[in-house]
Amino acid sequence: MSTARPSGHLENPALAEYFLDHAFDEMFGEHGEIRPQYRELLEALTSIPRDELQRRKRSADVSFLTQGITFTVYGREEGTERIFPYDLLPRVITSAEWQHIERGLTQRITALNLFLHDIYNEGRILEQGFVPREIVYSCQHFRRQMRGLQVPRNVYIAVAGTDLLRLESGEFAVLEDNLRVPSGVSYMLTNRRIMKRTFPQLFRSYGVRPIEHYTQALLGTLKSLAPEGRPEPSIVLLTPGVYNSAYFEHTYLARQMGIELVEGRDLVIHDNVVYMRTTAGLKRVDVIYRRVDDDFIDPLSFRPDSILGVAGLFNAYRAGNVTLANAFGTGVADDKALYAYVPQIIKYYLGEDPVLNNVETFLMTDPVQRRHVLDNIGSLVVKAVGESGGYGMLIGPHSSKAQQEEFKRHIEANPRNYIAQPTLNFSRAPCLQEDGSIQPRHVDLRPYILFGDKVTIVPGGLTRVALRKGSLVVNSSQGGGSKDTWVLSY
Numbered sequence: 001m002s003t004a005r006p007s008g009h010l011e012n013p014a015l016a017e018y019f020l021d022h023a024f025d026e027m028f029g030e031h032g033e034i035r036p037q038y039r040e041l042l043e044a045l046t047s048i049p050r051d052e053l054q055r056r057k058r059s060a061d062v063s064f065l066t067q068g069i070t071f072t073v074y075g076r077e078e079g080t081e082r083i084f085p086y087d088l089l090p091r092v093i094t095s096a097e098w099q100h101i102e103r104g105l106t107q108r109i110t111a112l113n114l115f116l117h118d119i120y121n122e123g124r125i126l127e128q129g130f131v132p133r134e135i136v137y138s139c140q141h142f143r144r145q146m147r148g149l150q151v152p153r154n155v156y157i158a159v160a161g162t163d164l165l166r167l168e169s170g171e172f173a174v175l176e177d178n179l180r181v182p183s184g185v186s187y188m189l190t191n192r193r194i195m196k197r198t199f200p201q202l203f204r205s206y207g208v209r210p211i212e213h214y215t216q217a218l219l220g221t222l223k224s225l226a227p228e229g230r231p232e233p234s235i236v237l238l239t240p241g242v243y244n245s246a247y248f249e250h251t252y253l254a255r256q257m258g259i260e261l262v263e264g265r266d267l268v269i270h271d272n273v274v275y276m277r278t279t280a281g282l283k284r285v286d287v288i289y290r291r292v293d294d295d296f297i298d299p300l301s302f303r304p305d306s307i308l309g310v311a312g313l314f315n316a317y318r319a320g321n322v323t324l325a326n327a328f329g330t331g332v333a334d335d336k337a338l339y340a341y342v343p344q345i346i347k348y349y350l351g352e353d354p355v356l357n358n359v360e361t362f363l364m365t366d367p368v369q370r371r372h373v374l375d376n377i378g379s380l381v382v383k384a385v386g387e388s389g390g391y392g393m394l395i396g397p398h399s400s401k402a403q404q405e406e407f408k409r410h411i412e413a414n415p416r417n418y419i420a421q422p423t424l425n426f427s428r429a430p431c432l433q434e435d436g437s438i439q440p441r442h443v444d445l446r447p448y449i450l451f452g453d454k455v456t457i458v459p460g461g462l463t464r465v466a467l468r469k470g471s472l473v474v475n476s477s478q479g480g481g482s483k484d485t486w487v488l489s490y
Contacts, residue, residue: 001150003152012046014438018430024170025440026091026429037092037488038430044202045089050436056198057088057432063197069190070246085481087431090195091463098459098487101164101172104356106455107346109160112333113451114178114349116156118234120146120329125284130348131341134365139338139385140415141331143294145301147281149318149328153223153453159289160449161185161462165359166427171356175444176319177342179334180326181291184462184482185448186249187407189214189256190386191484192460208486209459214448215256221452222287225323233286236260236276238267240292240308250291264292269312271318287323294328330397336419337363337383360422364415373420374411377404382411395472397423413418429483431465442466444474459487 020028027038045053093101106213118125119136126133136142137410161182163175192211196203219235226233238477239250241263254261260276267285268275275282279337297305316322332338340361362369362380373380377396384392394407411418417487428440447461464474465481474480 007064014046014050014436016372017437017439019440022168022427023252023425023440023442024166024168024427026427026443027440028290037094040206041090042430044199045438053088053432054223054434054436057464060086060088060194060198064190067190069187079141085465085467086194087441087467087481087483088190088195088198088428089432089438090484091429091445092486092488093374095488095490097172098209100355100448102457102459103459104172104174104354105162105449107350107352107355108177109157109449109455111346111349112160112179113154113156115153116327116330116333117151118349119332121148125345125348130344131276131338135333135335135337135341139332139335141294141329141335143329143332144316146327146329147203148321152227152323153226155451156327156330157333158221158225158327158451160451161446162315162449164356164445164447165424166445168425170427171357172445173359174342175359176336176339176452177334177364178446179330181246182446183249183291183447184254184446184464185214185296185374187316187482188448188460188462188485189460190252191482195484203249206486207258207489209489211458211460213252214458217256217450217456217458219251220261220423221450221456222289222323222325224452225325226286227320227323228288230438234276234284235287235289236262236267236285238262238264238288238292238297238310240296244291246291253289259289264297264307267313269316271309271346272316272321274310274313274316274322285322286463287325287445289325294331297324297328316384317390336361336383337365337416340419359424362420364411364418364420370411370415375409381423382407382418382419382420385419391401395423398472426472429463431467431483440477441469442472442474443483460485460487 005464018030027035029035044407046345061083064086082152087099099258099302108204124328125131126136157179158180161178164172165175166172223233225439235248236259237254239261266277274285292308295303299308299309300311301305306446317324340363343358346352361371364370380396394403429443430438431441435440443463444464446455450456456477463483463485465483466472466474467481
């Protein structure tokens with residue numbers, strides 16, 4: 001509910017519709033004062049005529065279109081490929097805020113890798129009751145085939161995209177971990193390129209930390225995970241193909257890293273070794289950055305009806321002849337029910353309190369918590385534990401009674417498959433509207449974490465935007481957009 005306007009800026013027509021409420025505002029402080037890191041941006045924006053801002057926005061849109069920067073929204077009649085929605089105004093994060101985020105993400109991915117190694121080997125954390133066995137063993141992404149199997153450097157999660165929200169207090173909190181095939185990093189990189197072109201002077205004067213080295217850092221991480229005895233590993237990116245919603249990203253990353261983009265039909269297994277078909281004959285493959293889910297990657301070991309994967313790939317993996325990033329079975333650690341136990345996991349393996357807290361989460365397997373959710377479903381967000389991209393979700397305050405009753409039936413039929421969280425009034429950032437006005441919209445942040453011989457987190461991430469006024473849905477697969485994230489060097 002709107003309560004106030006930014007003080008001292010009422011005379012600025014671009015801010016005529018900018019209101020503050022209980023949500024943390026990225027640009028204005030609690031009393032309507034502009035935050036120091038946004039001052040120069042606001043001054044620059046308000047000095048540019050609306051027509052000129054709109055012209056730059058149109059120019060950016062054309063740039064997205066001509067570069068083929070698109071995204072597929074499934075299930076919409078109009079919707080196969082569309083331009084990835086983009087907001088022209090950057091989100092600004094101070095150096096101190098980023099240091100805190102970086103420390104928390106490093107702690108989290110370190111603990112989750114230790115957790116995966118443990119549950120697929122000794123199982124100490126389960127034996128000692130810090131995490132219930134049934135949560136792990138009932139997870140659809142738990143792979144019994146991985147038990148006792150050693151992976152290079154004990155790295156299960158080489159690439160992660162962790163979703164953060166900023167709460168009303170200004171504190172960053174983790175909403176969920178994406179540990180299987182996190183997407184969106186190509187949009188982070190292209191957003192930056194277009195922003196540098198759109199506001200070159202402003203960008204130069206701001207002291208923004210670079211992110212352009214991400215693809216080389218990713219390549220270095222993949223190299224560091226190569227099987228023993230392969231000092232110059234051959235690396236490929238395995239895509240499901242052109243009909244996948246993130247196909248643009250697959251082609252972009254492969255091109256930027258200078259590696260081959262392959263589909264399952266391009267690979268073949270001989271004597272538990274992976275080869276790529278080339279015009280010069282077969283070429284051995286040592287590391288696969290796979291963007292294909294476990295279920296579809298090997299029809300001999302997982303879904304037999306899959307035509308996306310490579311028959312025999314898991315045997316080659318088990319023999320130690322090829323590395324996959326991320327490892328099979330990592331999905332158990334980003335199960336939304338397991339998420340509730342991550343603070344205990346961090347304490348158990350690292351002996352530390354979490355730097356970044358979780359959002360309060362209700363487990364439907366607990367009868368008391370389930371009753372609470374069923375009685376209050378209209379004020380909560382309910383999520384299916386194995387879904388991503390905003391699918392299988394009910395936002396209570398924005399749902400109908402019929403939808404609520406439907407989700408209640410789903411929960412009672414299969415409590416393990418659902419969790420619930422409070423409806424969070426997470427932070428808002430300034431966004432440029434089509435009429436040239438500046439209005440706040442809810443945003444989250446997905447930084448990308450690389451874990452190989454070291455942890456690398458490029459300073460920034462994909463800031464996702466709920467483009468509609470009042471909307472809390474930022475998922476790109478649900479029609480959300482994005483904006484550039486500026487992490488300052490001071």
